[in-house]
Amino acid sequence: MERKVYLDNASTTYVSSEVLNEMIPCFNAIYGNAGSLHKFGRDAVAIVDKARDRVKEGVNAQKSTEIYFTSGGTEANNMAILGVAHAYANKGKHIITSQIEHHSILNACKELEREGYEVTYLPVDKTGLVSLPDLLHAIRKDTTLISIMSVNNEVGTIQNIKSIAKIAHDYDIIFHTDAVQAVGQIKIDVQDMEIDLLSLSGHKIHGPKGVGALYVRNGIKIEPITFGGNQERGKRSGTENVPGIAGLGKAVENATKNYLITNKKLKTIRDYFLDKLAENVEYYQINGHLQQKSNEILNISFYGIEGESLLMLLDLAGICVSTGSACTSKVAEPSHVLKAMKIPDDIIQSSVRFSFGTNISKADIDYVIAELSKAVAKLRAISPIQAGRI
Ligand SMILES: Cc1ncc(COP(=O)(O)O)c(C=O)c1O
Structure with missing residues (x-):
């Protein structure tokens, strides 16, 4: 052969067998809509709640309600960038990110520029690291958000996330990290690392494609970017992808524990x-x-x-x-x-x-x-x- x-x-x-086993019943036995009030709906809600708890535990969030399910890392990143920028537009219209972010960050920032926001794209050194003095230099009175990825997807460089988050908070700026390549590779603890928003994706960690999550610290505001039935507490409309969410929950649990x-x-x-x-x-x-x-x-x-x-x-x-x-x-x-x-x-x-x-x-x-x-x-x-x- x-x-x-x-x-x-x-x-x-590949999707691990444990993840697959978690998902299969959601395609047939438990096929209810998590928005329905009857038994079938309640069973679907129970699956979604369990997955939300698992993601909460995996990233060490304080509450399960800080987790929002999305269609993947791309949507989580878009929600974070556009959602925070729009919610805090009254405070300022300046965002800081880096030149080596994934296109789901870079192109969301380009969209903000079209809307009249200003974005600073920080350079990196030859190893792919953002410099902290450069970051300090870029901060302005109207900066509302700093978004720096935890692990780069092309070269694997790990940023100094804790120090970057600390700088952001010293200046009362919200900090987001794209942790799509970090979950399962480094320890993720949003409380210890002082992360306000964090994006993750299922298919990089032996979970299904087309599902991810955004952690949003309690108290941080985000404007929704999709509009509809107000699922996910009004932040992400659309019928919940119950099988995907079940798979994501298990994948995050396995990746973070192991x-x-x-x-x-x-x-x-x-x-x-x-x-x-x-x-x-x-x-x-x-x-x-x-x-x-x-x-x-x-x-x-x-x-x-x-x-x-x-x-x-x-x-x-x-x-x-x-x-x-x-x-x-x-x-x-x-x-x-x-x-x-x-x-x-x-x-x-x-x-x-x-x-x-x-x-x-x-x-x-x-x-x-x-x-x-x-x-x-x-x-x-x-x-x-x-x-x-x-
Ligand atoms: C660092 C990073 N962010 C975001 C994404 C997008 O995630 P998804 O494929 O779930 O939309 C990827 C996928 O390649 C990635 O590597």
């Missing part, structure tokens, strides 16, 4: 990959912070070759990786994250993201390295650029 090695877990993950074990396994496999890579391949660089990073993600530029061509050769060998982030990889533009890290265009074009899962064995990695070194050699043989000269 042809070997398949899936190294694209930062774009999506993050230390997950991390240990991912580190072992990632380090094994790096050792084997060093033994077998020459002329490459690892993009992103070398220590302050998620163990799941490795972004590597192989000098002298096109990342896209490497992706295709690996795909032929049954190995799945990505170039850029999954959501934008069909766009031919160079990664905005690597660009913000001041990586030259030709090095950006030669980059590939490997994102590991706990189901990957050392034998899988041996296979990947063998195929990778063959593919790199093949592409370099036809490349006009000499890798060793870069």
Whole structure:
């Protein structure tokens, strides 16, 4: 049988059997609408409530009512950015974010700019970190929101979230973080980290696609961005996706409870990959912070070759990786994250993201390295650029 090695877990993950088991009854036995008053409706409400408690526990919120279910990380991010900006427009119309955010943040900010808001996009250093002096410098009297992602989806760099949140609060500014790539990778504690709003998504943590959540600290106002039946306490209209929510609840519970074990396994496999890579391949660089990073993600530029061509050769060998982030990889533009890290265009074009899962064995990695070194050699043989000269 042809070997398949899936190294694209930062774009999506398989649904775990525990999560699936939690979801299946919601498609048939418990199919009520959570908005109905009868028994079928009440049973659906019980499922949604249980999931809300699980998400609350997972992020250490104070109350379950601080959790709002959404259609994923994108909607949670839109709700946070637009919702806070609109609710606090009387106080000011300036927002701070970073240049390396996911497009669901960047494009929501662009929408605010069209509405007359001003947005500061903070630069990052060559490891992908936002600088705290830069942040302090950007703060204005009319700044209402700072939104900085916890873990970057392309390079895995982990931001200094606690310090950033502290600065925000020193200046009475609301702090949001996109934690879509952080849940299950680092400890999430909204109280300890002083996070006011946090976005998460199901499909990155062995949950279903099309479901996510936004944590909003009690007392923080958000204006809704969808209008309808006033579900989710008026903040997110639309019939609740009960199977998805049930799956999300279980996925968040598992990811947050097991993050230390997950991390240990991912580190072992990632380090094994790096050792084997060093033994077998020459002329490459690892993009992103070398220590302050998620163990799941490795972004590597192989000098002298096109990342896209490497992706295709690996795909032929049954190995799945990505170039850029999954959501934008069909766009031919160079990664905005690597660009913000001041990586030259030709090095950006030669980059590939490997994102590991706990189901990957050392034998899988041996296979990947063998195929990778063959593919790199093949592409370099036809490349006009000499890798060793870069
Ligand atoms: C950092 C980050 N934020 C937000 C999202 C969007 O989440 P979703 O796919 O659930 O809309 C992603 C997905 O790639 C992501 O990596």
